[in-house]
Amino acid sequence: MAVPKTNTDILTGNEAMAVGAKLCRVQVVAAYPITPQSQVTENLSQFVESGKLKAQYITVESEHSALSVCIGASTVGARAFTATSANGLAYMCELIHWAAGARLPIVMGCVNRAMAAPWSVLNDQQDSMSQRDAGWIQIYARNNQEIIDTLIQAYRIAEQLYVPVMVCYDGYILSHTVMPVNVPSQKDVDKFLPAYVPHTILKTADPRNINQVTLADPRNDATGVLCHGYMELRYLLAEAFQKAPDVIRRVDEEYGKTFRRCWGGMTWAYRDEDAEVLLTAAGSIASEATVAVDALRAQGVKAGVRAVRVYRPFPAKELAEHMNRAKLVCVFDKSLSYGYQGPICADVKAALYASAERPAVHGFVAGLGGRDVKARELVEAVKQSVADYDRGVTDKETGWINCQI
Amino acid sequence: MSKLPEQMKPTRLADIPRTERMLPGNRTCAGCGLGIVLRYIFKALDGEAILVVPASCLTVLGGMYPVSSVEVPWLNVTFPSTAATAAGVAAGLKALGKRATVVAMAGDGGTADIGIQGLSGAAERNEDLLYICYDNEAYMNTGTQRSGATPMGARTATTPVLGKQQRSKDMVAIMEAHAVRYIATACPSYPDDLYDKVRKAKSMTGTRYIHITTPCPPGWTFGTHETVKMGRLAVDTGSAVLLEIERPEATAPAAFRLTGRSRTLAKRGSDLKPLSEFLNAQKRFRGIAEEEVRQMQKHVNARWKEYIGRDMSL
Numbered sequence: 001m002a003v004p005k006t007n008t009d010i011l012t013g014n015e016a017m018a019v020g021a022k023l024c025r026v027q028v029v030a031a032y033p034i035t036p037q038s039q040v041t042e043n044l045s046q047f048v049e050s051g052k053l054k055a056q057y058i059t060v061e062s063e064h065s066a067l068s069v070c071i072g073a074s075t076v077g078a079r080a081f082t083a084t085s086a087n088g089l090a091y092m093c094e095l096i097h098w099a100a101g102a103r104l105p106i107v108m109g110c111v112n113r114a115m116a117a118p119w120s121v122l123n124d125q126q127d128s129m130s131q132r133d134a135g136w137i138q139i140y141a142r143n144n145q146e147i148i149d150t151l152i153q154a155y156r157i158a159e160q161l162y163v164p165v166m167v168c169y170d171g172y173i174l175s176h177t178v179m180p181v182n183v184p185s186q187k188d189v190d191k192f193l194p195a196y197v198p199h200t201i202l203k204t205a206d207p208r209n210i211n212q213v214t215l216a217d218p219r220n221d222a223t224g225v226l227c228h229g230y231m232e233l234r235y236l237l238a239e240a241f242q243k244a245p246d247v248i249r250r251v252d253e254e255y256g257k258t259f260r261r262c263w264g265g266m267t268w269a270y271r272d273e274d275a276e277v278l279l280t281a282a283g284s285i286a287s288e289a290t291v292a293v294d295a296l297r298a299q300g301v302k303a304g305v306r307a308v309r310v311y312r313p314f315p316a317k318e319l320a321e322h323m324n325r326a327k328l329v330c331v332f333d334k335s336l337s338y339g340y341q342g343p344i345c346a347d348v349k350a351a352l353y354a355s356a357e358r359p360a361v362h363g364f365v366a367g368l369g370g371r372d373v374k375a376r377e378l379v380e381a382v383k384q385s386v387a388d389y390d391r392g393v394t395d396k397e398t399g400w401i402n403c404q405i
Numbered sequence: 406m407s408k409l410p411e412q413m414k415p416t417r418l419a420d421i422p423r424t425e426r427m428l429p430g431n432r433t434c435a436g437c438g439l440g441i442v443l444r445y446i447f448k449a450l451d452g453e454a455i456l457v458v459p460a461s462c463l464t465v466l467g468g469m470y471p472v473s474s475v476e477v478p479w480l481n482v483t484f485p486s487t488a489a490t491a492a493g494v495a496a497g498l499k500a501l502g503k504r505a506t507v508v509a510m511a512g513d514g515g516t517a518d519i520g521i522q523g524l525s526g527a528a529e530r531n532e533d534l535l536y537i538c539y540d541n542e543a544y545m546n547t548g549t550q551r552s553g554a555t556p557m558g559a560r561t562a563t564t565p566v567l568g569k570q571q572r573s574k575d576m577v578a579i580m581e582a583h584a585v586r587y588i589a590t591a592c593p594s595y596p597d598d599l600y601d602k603v604r605k606a607k608s609m610t611g612t613r614y615i616h617i618t619t620p621c622p623p624g625w626t627f628g629t630h631e632t633v634k635m636g637r638l639a640v641d642t643g644s645a646v647l648l649e650i651e652r653p654e655a656t657a658p659a660a661f662r663l664t665g666r667s668r669t670l671a672k673r674g675s676d677l678k679p680l681s682e683f684l685n686a687q688k689r690f691r692g693i694a695e696e697e698v699r700q701m702q703k704h705v706n707a708r709w710k711e712y713i714g715r716d717m718s719l
Contacts, residue, residue, distance in 0.1 A: 027497070027500035027501070028493065028496045028497055028500055030493065030496075055500060056496035056497075056499055056500045058492060058493070058496055058530070058532075059530065060489060060492075060526060061522060061523070061525065061526030061529070062522060062523075062526070064485060064486065064489070064522075064523070065486065065488075065489035065492075065522070065523050065526055065527075066489075068482065068483070068486035068489035068490040068492075068493060068523065069489050069490070069492055069493035069496060070493060071482065071486070071490055071493060072457065072480070072482075072489070072490040072491060072492065072493020072494035072495075072496070072497060073493040073494065073496050073497030073500070074493075074497070075480055075493075075494065075497070076455075076494050076497035076498055076501065076503070077497065077501055078496070078497035078498075078500045078501055080493070080497070094483050095483060095486065098482075098483055202455055202478045202480060202494070203455075203478060203503075203505070204452060204453050204454065204455070204477075204478055204505055206478075207452075207475070207476050207477050207478045207479070208473075208478060208479070209467055209468065209470075209473035209475060209478075209479040209481070210479065210480050210481060211480065211481040211482070212464075212467060212468060212469060212470040212471075212473065212481055213464060213465070213468075213469050213470065213481075214469065214470045215469055215470075219469070219470070219471060219472070220471075221471040221472060222471075222472055225471075227470065227471035
């Protein structure tokens with residue numbers, strides 16, 4: 001088969017995101033600078049001002065307005081893009097919920113950064129994890145190639161399901177690190193990504209009142225037809241999330257057919273076929289875990305990686321199928337639900353609950369506020385967990401990797 | 406002195422179109438000033454517009470899903486995001502090569518308080534939208550709590566004993582500082598003046614701002630049959646002044662002009678009615694301190710003098 005025409009560039013994660021948005025021919029961009037996302041906004045304004053991207057670029061005065069602009073633009077049928085990090089994402093919070101409830105297929109880059117206070121501009125995943133219940137699909141990229149590929153996939157997924165998608169990637173570790181990135185051709189992206197057709201068109205010829213106040217129960221419209229209430233509309237959003245895993249897998253497969261690269265759909269694995277111990281995480285730390293697995297294998301531990309690519313919808317069934325073969329799962333979260341555990345860890349445990357035979361799950365918090373996570377630290381944590389497991393410890397307190405307290 | 410823009414010929418009340426795009430039987434309170442405001446806005450827009458509406462009395466007027474009381478495309482948005490979402494609608498339409506007048510319409514709290522960041526940003530960027538603030542001088546939809554636009558001395562649910570201790574925020578001055586294309590004030594008691602201003606704003610591009618003093622019977626506590634009278638009292642006492650400020654381009658000096666009833670009063674050279682006539686007609690000012698009335702009157706007089714001094718066409 002003919003290899004698709006592509007072009008390899010050396011790009012930072014932020015550049016990969018901006019180039020991806022250009023290839024998706026986004027029509028309205030609204031973004032507000034925040035470290036470590038700023039490069040994305042700078043690159044896109046460069047594309048728009050130089051005429052390389054035909055789009056309206058709105059240099060808003062806040063993240064709140066950035067997502068508001070996207071909501072307005074998406075409602076009238078324009079493909080909208082924004083990107084942010086940490087406090088910027090938190091500042092968008094009510095609009096994050098709104099975009100999902102309004103079923104607008106906006107795609108946002110979330111360059112993962114620690115939430116203040118105290119200030120930290122460095123990486124962890126507390127920002128996007130704190131928005132997990134808002135009704136956005138969340139995909140975590142493991143390298144810069146996956147950032148650009150996932151962004152292109154994200155518009156296909158979003159516009160098919162009418163659900164917004166957050167493409168998350170680790171600040172600095174990916175956003176500011178250069179890697180070779182195979183940039184798809186515009187022609188192939190155009191073929192892969194059809195034009196966006198909104199579910200409701202706001203136009204003067206057919207006046208609609210969108211996102212009105214709803215009441216507790218379904219009500220009749222003026223012609224006597226019973227229409228959904230809030231609860232039914234929210235059920236439909238939940239239903240879209242039930243359909244999402246198949247859509248995400250199919251889009252990834254189709255992407256592979258055109259571009260010769262797939263990313264695993266909902267989850268991805270490394271040396272997990274015969275693994276007795278699985279390392280689970282999302283984003284770049286899962287890449288780091290592959291290095292740890294090689295080291296563990298060299299030391300005689302049958303380890304593998306089963307990483308979360310899509311965190312919402314959570315790939316519970318898929319994870320359970322793969323994890324039930326192992327005796328122990330070690331989950332490394334770059335965030336914490338204070339008062340409980342790492343969110344991925346808690347969700348993994350819930351995913352395994354229905355299985356008759358399930359592995360023990362040990363959770364770790366790692367890399368908060370940019371604390372470096374080394375493969376050897378993961379190796380040590382896993383070895384300790386294996387030793388604990390062999391002593392009969394199936395459950396233990398969340399471990400804090402390299403916390404010097 | 407800047408050249409005054411050519412004035413549109415004022416529309417006679419009898420010549421305003423009879424078409425209604427706001428349906429009867431909606432959820433406004435009896436005597437609601439906003440109902441009159443919206444009817445004349447719709448007449449002036451002639452249906453060729455998209456409204457962007459945050460949480461407010463206007464949301465209630467628009468009706469509960471799946472019933473709508475308006476026959477104009479209408480997008481409900483979050484409280485602080487009116488101007489930004491409207492900018493997004495305008496950008497989306499532009500990107501798609503479509504045209505419609507984008508109208509952001511919010512209350513005084515949604516404009517002067519929670520929405521001011523987005524409005525300021527949109528105005529600074531000169532987004533192509535008409536922003537209309539209907540000012541009923543408090544958070545009426547949530548039960549009359551004070552806003553930045555509530556006048557001094559007014560009793561509200563959150564200034565129940567002492568009344569508001571501060572003057573209202575001057576949105577006209579704030580918008581003028583942004584050097585936007587067009588600023589106007591209006592009042593539903595003078596629907597012809599309101600109609601012409603919306604029509605004029607519709608004919609322009611860039612950011613346009615109209616501030617409409619909107620009497621509210623339950624919030625201001627007056628009889629539901631007195632809405633029009635209360636608006637007239639507001640204008641006759643100078644509590645509200647009908648004006649427009651046009652700036653043909655950002656670098657040009659603004660042309661300031663009193664309009665309608667305010668213009669008539671200014672030309673006549675007679676004194677404004679004492680502010681106390683307006684205050685005494687509403688129970689919300691019951692118990693206002695004499696010193697507060699004196700301060701407010703002083704402010705009204707000074708502003709009136711300043712406005713007359715600015716209007717070179719008088």
